[in-house]
Amino acid sequence: xxxxxxxxxxxxxxxxxxxxxxxxxxxxxxxxxxxxxxxxxxxxxxxxxxxxxxxxxxxxxxxxxxxxxxxxxxxxxxxxxxxxxxxxxxxxxxxxxxxxxxxxxxxxxxxxxxxxxxxxxxxxxxxxxxxxxxxxxxxxxxxxxxxxxxxxxxxxxxxxxxxxxxxxxxxxxxxxxxxxxxxxxxxxxxxxxxxxxxxxxxxxxxxxxxxxxxxxxxxxxxxxxxxxxxxxxxxxxxxxxxxxxxxxxxxxxxxxxxx
Amino acid sequence: xxxxxxxxxxxxxxxxxxxxxxxxxxxxxxxxxxxxxxxxxxxxxxxxxxxxxxxxxxxxxxxxxxxxxxxxxxxxxxxxxxxxxxxxxxxxxxxxxxxxxxxxxxxxxxxxxxxxxxxxxxxxxxxxxxxxxxxxxxxxxxxxxxxxxxxxxxxxxxxxxxxxxxxxxxxxxxxxxxxxxxxxxxxxxxxxxxxxxxxxxxxxxxxxxxxxxxxxxxxxxxxxxxxxx
Ligand SMILES: Nc1ncnc2c1ncn2[C@@H]1O[C@H](COP(=O)(O)OP(=O)(O)OP(=O)(O)O)[C@@H](O)[C@H]1O
Ligand SMILES: [Mg+2]
Numbered sequence: 001x002x003x004x005x006x007x008x009x010x011x012x013x014x015x016x017x018x019x020x021x022x023x024x025x026x027x028x029x030x031x032x033x034x035x036x037x038x039x040x041x042x043x044x045x046x047x048x049x050x051x052x053x054x055x056x057x058x059x060x061x062x063x064x065x066x067x068x069x070x071x072x073x074x075x076x077x078x079x080x081x082x083x084x085x086x087x088x089x090x091x092x093x094x095x096x097x098x099x100x101x102x103x104x105x106x107x108x109x110x111x112x113x114x115x116x117x118x119x120x121x122x123x124x125x126x127x128x129x130x131x132x133x134x135x136x137x138x139x140x141x142x143x144x145x146x147x148x149x150x151x152x153x154x155x156x157x158x159x160x161x162x163x164x165x166x167x168x169x170x171x172x173x174x175x176x177x178x179x180x181x182x183x184x185x186x187x188x189x190x191x192x193x194x195x196x197x198x199x200x201x202x203x204x205x206x207x208x209x210x211x212x213x214x215x216x217x218x219x220x221x222x223x224x225x226x227x228x229x230x231x232x233x234x235x236x237x238x239x240x241x242x243x244x245x246x247x248x249x250x251x252x253x254x255x256x257x258x259x
Numbered sequence: 260x261x262x263x264x265x266x267x268x269x270x271x272x273x274x275x276x277x278x279x280x281x282x283x284x285x286x287x288x289x290x291x292x293x294x295x296x297x298x299x300x301x302x303x304x305x306x307x308x309x310x311x312x313x314x315x316x317x318x319x320x321x322x323x324x325x326x327x328x329x330x331x332x333x334x335x336x337x338x339x340x341x342x343x344x345x346x347x348x349x350x351x352x353x354x355x356x357x358x359x360x361x362x363x364x365x366x367x368x369x370x371x372x373x374x375x376x377x378x379x380x381x382x383x384x385x386x387x388x389x390x391x392x393x394x395x396x397x398x399x400x401x402x403x404x405x406x407x408x409x410x411x412x413x414x415x416x417x418x419x420x421x422x423x424x425x426x427x428x429x430x431x432x433x434x435x436x437x438x439x440x441x442x443x444x445x446x447x448x449x450x451x452x453x454x455x456x457x458x459x460x461x462x463x464x465x466x467x468x469x470x471x472x473x474x475x476x477x478x479x480x481x482x483x484x485x486x487x488x
Contacts, residue, residue, distance in 0.1 A: 210331055242333050244470025254333040256262050 006075040009034045009171050009201035010055055014069035016229075017050050017059065024050045026229035027069070030220060032171075037193055037202045039212035039238065042222030043258060047230025048205040051222070052173050055203065056092035057085040074170075090117050093164035097176040099156035101148035101163070106140050109148050109159055110166045117167045126166055134162035135192050154185030161192065165200075172196065174204040178211065190215045209254055213242040221250045265330050272322055272343060273398045276350075279315045280394040283350050284387045286312065286357035287453060291383040294364045294446065295376045305361035312354035316347045323347075338470060342463040346397065349456045353390070356449040363442050373429055373439040379447055382418045385411070386453040393460045397467075405464040408457060409476040415454040422447045 010032040017025040025047040032038050040048045050059070057078065059065045071078040078088065101109050110127045119126065127144070131137040136158040140151070148159055157177060164172055178186040186208075193202055193215050206212050212219055219241040221234040234247040245251045252258045286305055293301035323340050326332065332340050389408055396404035426440040458476055466472050 209333060213333070243337060245334055251334050255336050256265075256333075258261065 006072075007034060008032055008072075009074060010203075011072040011075075012069065013072070015051075015054070015071055016068045017047070017054050018066045018068070019050075019062065020064040023227070023229040025054075026225065026227075026231050028232050030232055030235065032201060032203060033218065034201050035197055035199070036217040037197050037204060037215060038218045038220065039216035040203065040205045040220045040222060041207070041209070041212050041253070042230070043224075043253065044207075045228075045230075046222040046224050048222055049175050050230070052094075052175055052203060052205055055171070055173055056089050056094055058089075058094065060085055090167055091169050092171045092173060093167060093169035094173040095157070095160050095164050095175070095177045097179055099153060099160050099180070101151070101156050101159050104148060105145045106148050106151070106159060107144040110163050113163055114166045119167075130162040130166040131159075133165050133192070133195065134158045135188050136162055154181045154188075157181055157185070157189065158192070161189070165196070169200065171201045171203065174202065176205055176207060179207065186211070209242070209256075213238060221245070221247070221253065223249055223253075262330075265326075265336075268322075268326055268330075269336070269339065272319060272326070272340075275315070275319050275322070276343060276347060277394055277398060279312065279319065279347060279350050280390060282308070282312050282315065283354045283357070284390055286354050287360075287383050287387045287390075287450075290357040290360035290364070291376070291380050291446070291450075294360060294372075295380060297364070297367075297372065299365055302361040302364040306358055306365075309354050309358040313351060316351040319347050320344065335467070335470075338467045342467050346460050346463050349459050353453050353456050356453050359449050360446050363445055367439075367442055370439055370442070373426070373436060373443060376443075378418050378422050378425075379443065379450065382415055382422075382447060382450040383453075385415050385418070386450055386457065389415075389454060389457045390460075393457045393464070397460060397464045400464065400468040402465055402468045405461040405468075406475065408461050412454045412458055412476060415451060419447050419451045 008031045010030070012028050012030045015025065015028040015030075016023055028051060040051065042048055053059045054067060054071060055078075059067070067079055073088070073091070077083070102112065104112060107127055110130050111123045114123070114126055128137060128141075131140060136155060139155060140159075143150075148156060151159060157180070161172075161177070178189045181189065190211065193204070196202060197217075204212075204216065206215075216238045219236065219238045220232045221241065222230050223233045224230050234241065234245060234250045236246070240246075241250060242254055245254060249258075286308060289301065290305045293299075293305060323344050327340055330336070389411055392404060393408050395401070396408065423444065426444055429436040429440050462473070462475055465475075
């Protein structure tokens with residue numbers, strides 16, 4: 001992953017992802033630009049989470065799952081034998097749909113992950129900077145030793161984002177990060193994404209069309225085929241996808257006329 | 260279809276635009292008719308009816324705003340609602356041209372027409388006819404029709420040029436004609452602008468249907484080209 005001259009953070013070639021004999025994602029050829037926000041949209045069950053999880057090898061944990069085709073991270077084959085999945089997960093952070101803080105203090109949620117990932121610097125600084133980046137610092141600076149569970153859902157979600165940032169990944173994957181948040185927290189997270197993209201490449205799965213339209217630079221539209229395998233049917237500038245998409249199915253989906 | 264209510268509301272907006280369009284058509288034809296007969300009562304009526312045109316336009320604008328806020332339109336829906344906003348403002352301005360003609364009629368007071376009106380009613384008829392078909396193209400999102408109408412603006416421009424030259428001859432013959440020639444020049448200029456705005460409606464219609472924003476015809480220049488020759 002040291003080859004950083006590549007224009008794309010992630011590139012897939014004929015990527016298919018299987019659960020046992022079922023192909024959940026078929027033949028995806030996607031190029032994710034560096035330091036941009038790419039949204040993945042599409043109806044439920046079309047394989048968005050499956051695709052996202054393949055990018056940091058989280059599917060490795062699912063027994064029976066397998067991958068064919070290739071995924072390149074900064075030009076390097078992600079599924080090659082020489083790649084360490086743990087190292088991959090450090091470089092590619094993930095924020096899940098439901099906030100999942102550790103049952104520890106706010107401070108430890110950030111410090112612990114960083115420490116086990118070999119962080120050797122000043123931990124206090126790291127905690128503060130990560131919380132500031134996630135727009136949470138002001139709300140928690142006086143109660144860093146309290147349990148993360150005492151935070152509201154929206155604060156927990158931002159804590160998880162802070163935790164993901166703390167390990168200084170290159171790419172952040174977000175699976176519906178704002179679906180459980182109130183409108184203000186949602187907008188905060190979106191503002192945060194704009195900040196984060198100065199340093200990170202971001203992939204975000206969302207069911208909220210306005211969010212995809214507002215917050216992303218590129219959009220990939222996914223849809224299942226007649227064998228229920230999901231694929232990317234259209235990929236373009238977000239502006240184009242939401243004002244004049246090429247594929248009729250994208251048009252139907254973004255205008256709410258699907259199904 | 261998952262958005263039946265929204266579809267119905269869109270249809271309602273389109274019907275309202277047609278209604279607004281027909282008010283404007285009547286105002287254009289009516290204002291010239293009143294001028295031809297020098298019927299000041301009819302001219303007053305046109306001016307009074309412009310209030311109804313403006314009111315209708317605001318009604319539609321409000322309805323569009325509610326739809327944008329509540330339905331969060333995307334893609335085709337977004338193009339339709341945003342462009343309709345533009346189209347109703349074009350229609351309101353066309354209504355203003357008709358009102359302008361009615362005002363000229365009133366300001367002419369006791370003056371008689373410099374000449375019997377022949378080409379001016381033709382211009383009005385042509386403009387109103389183009390408008391009618393442009394709105395048919397709009398409600399049906401008929402790209403072919405929308406594409407074909409702007410070329411007819413040439414006929415309107417030709418009539419305008421002809422009227423202009425005719426009036427110049429009157430002025431050269433006798434400078435006392437200047438004021439009365441000027442009234443008619445204003446009237447024909449207003450009608451020329453009507454046709455230009457029809458072109459804008461056609462462009463918006465093509466944008467709604469295809470997502471392509473392009474200028475079909477830059478008719479503003481043509482009058483000046485014609486004068487140079
Ligand atoms: N662990 C698994 N084992 C077997 N099949 C799975 C597994 N996870 C997902 N699938 C199947 O793969 C397909 C894609 O699922 P995935 O969760 O990727 O969809 P999604 O697009 O994220 O949907 P949603 O929008 O509802 O989150 C579905 O048919 C799903 O049933
Ligand atoms: Mg999912």
